[in-house]
Amino acid sequence: MIEVAGVAKSFTVWNHGGAVIPVMRDACLTVRPGECVALTGASGSGKSTLMRMIWGNYRIDAGSVRVAGVEVAGAEPRTVIRLRRETMGYVSQFLRVVPRVPTLRVVAEPLLTLGVAPQTAEARAAGMLAAVNIPERLWALSPTTFSGGEQQRVNIARGFVHPWPVLLLDEPTASLDGANREAVLRLIEGAKARGAAILGIFHDEGARARVCDRAVDVRAFAPPAAA
Amino acid sequence: MTADTPLLSVRGISKRYGARTGCADVSFDLWPSEVMGIVGESGSGKSTLLNCLAGHLAPDTGAILYDTRAEGPRDLVTMAEPERRMLARTDLAFVHQNPRDGLRMGVSAGGNVGERLMATGARHYGRIRAAAIDWLGRVEIAADRVDDPPRAFSGGMQQRLQLARNLVTGPRLVFMDEPTGGLDVSVQARLLDLLRGLVRQMGLSAVIVTHDLAVVRLLADRLMVMQGGRVVESGLTDQVLDDPAHPYTQLLVSSVLQV
Structure with a gap:
């Protein structure tokens, strides 16, 4: 469901005289339906960068990123x-919402965008919350106005409110304790069971060991200069 | 959802003011239900472009193909004036930054909404009034304000009334010039929420000019960055804001104050 092949990425920083900072080269990975793959590597090694290239908010310089058979790069x-x-x-690790919109509507919104009837969407959002x-x-x-952990869980509720066939999870259990962490891990297990292809970043090693089938170390994709 | 014809296909639009460039060689396609933001500093040409698209200014060169309901794509630039004005009253809408430019300040709120309906041929007073009250409700203005003139409204209410007046005819494409510009931030949030809901429910396409990157992040699917009359970068909104490629876009994104 996710196929990344030969991907390279660099940033050009114009207010530093157009300095070109290579961050990745020849990145390759595949995630199949029903599989959860962890991205590993030290902080700053490019885990979130790789995830954003799949989501499409980071452009790539070379290679291919296909999601459910659709080319994302240059689309x-x-x-x-x-x-x-x-x-x-x-x-993501950030919750970006229009201020003053109720939490229930924030979670229901992806369903409304898909054309689900408002009552059904809100009922499903309530279930997720x-x-x-x-x-x-x-x-x-x-x-x-919520705490960090609460915002994170609202973000997760929104990310699981629809059974998307592909899920990208950037630190879904960060800043969560006991019961809340358990709730999120159950959601991930449920998504796997229904056949979702999941790519995740987990600093929480216990969580990673429990839900992930294998890991891809992004340090293997470091460009020579930065290695 | 996979329409094969863009709702709006803009080809090589240029506009000069004497020796000065308004906008130069702007081209893009806007698809049904897409919201596109145009950002850039004052003088970047974004308002000139918007006014060309909306027919308020005649471009020097270029074509603006609009996919009309009856006849498919037609060039708004060369279209006869009566026909273009009919489109502007029915299928297109324009929301001004200053509600005073888009409302008739001496006419009642209901009259402001009803007027656009009457311009499209509605004549039955009861039905026009009912439609006006319905639309005031949709933009969160109480029905008992229907006979008050916009003068008596707050800035946020005036802006919502302007939306109602524009959307009552069920347009497919809305042009907006800094729609949240003169509003307090709390009022801005309410308007943003309202706009997002209306765009989704009505399947509206929109072109929104603003200098506020937070507004485009929440409202626009796509973004075009203009500088000196030219489009210097375009793409998905989060792509342009999170991974800006052009020096000017990088400057713009890095200049935003964090709160």
Whole structure:
């Protein structure tokens, strides 16, 4: 479902005289349906960068990124927009929302965009919020006022509210304790069981060992200069 | 969802003011239900471009092909004036930064909304009033304000009224010039939420000019960055903002104050 082949990426920083910083070369990986693959490597080695190239918010200089058979690299915006709407979910480390929009609506929004009826969408959103232990009295409030851990769980509820065939998870269990971590790991196991292809970044080694089938060390993709 | 014809196909639009460049050789396709943001500093040509697209300014060169319901793609630049004005009253809409430019300040709120309906041939007073009240509700203005003039409204309410007036005819394409520009941040958030909902429910396409990168991140699927009248970078909104390639875009993104 995810096929990354021969991908290279560098950043050009114009306010430093156009310095070119190579960050990746010849990156390759495959994630099959029902499989959870971990990206590993030290902080700064390019795990999130690789994930963003699959999500499509980072461009690539060479190679190919295919999601469900669709080429993401160099694709027209509408191709990627459709892929994100229908096929690929992403739990980033940041929750970006319109201020003052209730949490329930924030979680329901991907379903509304897919054309699901508002009542159905909100019922499913409510189920997801309950699954990640967000108390019902918070559902009518904007998540911008929530704690870091609560925001993270709202982000996860939103990322699992639709059964996307592909999931990208950037530190889904970071800043979560006991019961909440367990709730998130169960969601990941559930997504695997229904056949989702999952690519994840987990600093939490216990979590990684439990849900991931194998790991890909991104240090193997470091460009020679930075290696 | 996979329409094969862009709703709007802009080809090589240029506009000069004497020796000065307004915008130069701008081309893009806008697809149904897409929201595109145009960012750039004052003088970058973004408002000139928007005004050319909306027919307020005549471009010197180029074509603006709009996929009309009846006849498919037609060039708005060469279209006869009466036909273009009919489109502008029905299928197209323009939301000004200053509600005063888009509303009739001496006419009641209901009259402002009803007027656009009447311009498209509606004549039945009861139905026009009912549609106006319905639309005031959709933009969160209480029905008991229907007879008040916009003068009596706050800035945020005026801007929502301008939206109602524009959307009552069920347009397919909306042009917006800094729609959240003059508003307090809390009022801005409400308008953004409202806009997102309307875009989704009505399947609207929109071109939004703004200098506010936070607004485009939340509202636009795609982004075009203009400098000196030219498009210097374009792509998915998060692609342009998270991985800016052009020196000017990098400067723009790195200049935003963090809160």
